[in-house]
Amino acid sequence: MLGVLGGMGPMATVDFMGKVVQNTPAACDQDHIQVVVCMAANIPDRTAAILGEGTDPFPAMRATVRWLETAGATCIAIPCNTAHHWHAALQAETSVRILHIVDAVADTLAGQGGCIGVLATSGTVKAGIYQKRLALRGFSCRTPDAAGQAEVMRAIRLVKAGQLAEATTILRAQAEAMVAAGCRQVVMACTEIPVALATVNGALRSVLVDATEALACACVEACTTGAADPALPLAV
Template sequence: MSRILGVLGGMGPAATVAFLARVQALTPAEGDADHIRVVMDLNPQVPDRNVRPGEAEEELGRMAARLAAAGAHVIAMPCNTAHGQAAAIRAVCAAQGLKFIDMITATADAAAASGARRIGVLATPGGERLYQAVLAARGVEAVLLDGADRETFMGLVYGVKRGDVGETARAGMRGLARALADAGAKALIAGCTEVPLLLRAEEAAAPLTDSADVLARACVEACL
């Protein structure tokens, strides 16, 4: 019997649905009963992690408590930025004896395993700060977007939340990946779960580590 996976979702909804599809696709199964049982709180009303972090943390703690009450053994949150407000989730997991999979740490480990010493990060400002710190602890320099490119990135992310995943948006994300490579990044991290909805690994200007894929693989391993 596999362990039950609890997912704090909705940040944003399309990225959460894509994450769950990855978990399903990565699970070795001969039939329905071989798949992982998932309990999920897909909550698009979590306060904006970029501008209301304190309120977001309170809500994330409540969500984690509900997932624990629903029987979850493993907790995952397919939103990079929200890991900056994960303290309340960790507290619930510690009190309930649950495993919380840290998406930032797992992704940084996977990207650093490539041997690259300069890694470009496609993330929100909050996500950038998280990856900068974790990569630095591994002796890796984070290469970040700046100026107009950062504004373009945020526009593309919020566009995905509105359903804009068309070719113009895809071309924009490819251009941002190229800008990081041109700035010296030898590898890239898709450090926002909206990024892979616009950028496939084979289209990236450098080897791309997808944080949602890393988290999905970690969830399958933890639950099976």
């Protein structure tokens, strides 16, 4: 059974759950995987904590992981990229496998190596969550400059507030800037970003990588093949 440590944010968790269902090969209700979701919207802001401006979210995430374990989860997903800063610490607290969103993304990237654009929260960028883990797979990462990163953060806050139209405009411009800078693919590395860019079509759509969907597909595979044993930790 899949356990979902959700609520970071709530709309992103709903988007993730939709993608789990859409990517499950099923002809009837009973073909779908069992899922238990904790919409833990009370978890303190992850980016604020990484930047030294907020409360440590780890105790609340740890409590939720334990709740999911007690509920019967055999693997756990966290549909929040920034929360993966605490992935190793959380995995150390449980024998239940916690899938890593960056590993799921790496498995979907076309070809080998090259420069990948990363649109993410400032916390994800500062913590090097993508830079460190993708480097192990032969990829380099490019992130926006300071002004661009500020715009990405503004757009993420707009999504959380339900103001999608303005967020879409901002994030599309930032993704196009990544492509113009030489990135062959651009990862939507905050679970709010795919919500805002869901309607983008054309050439830009072909280079966007949806981290939420990558994690959803990895969860379906883990739950349908029984691959729920804890993975060996990477030194990142």
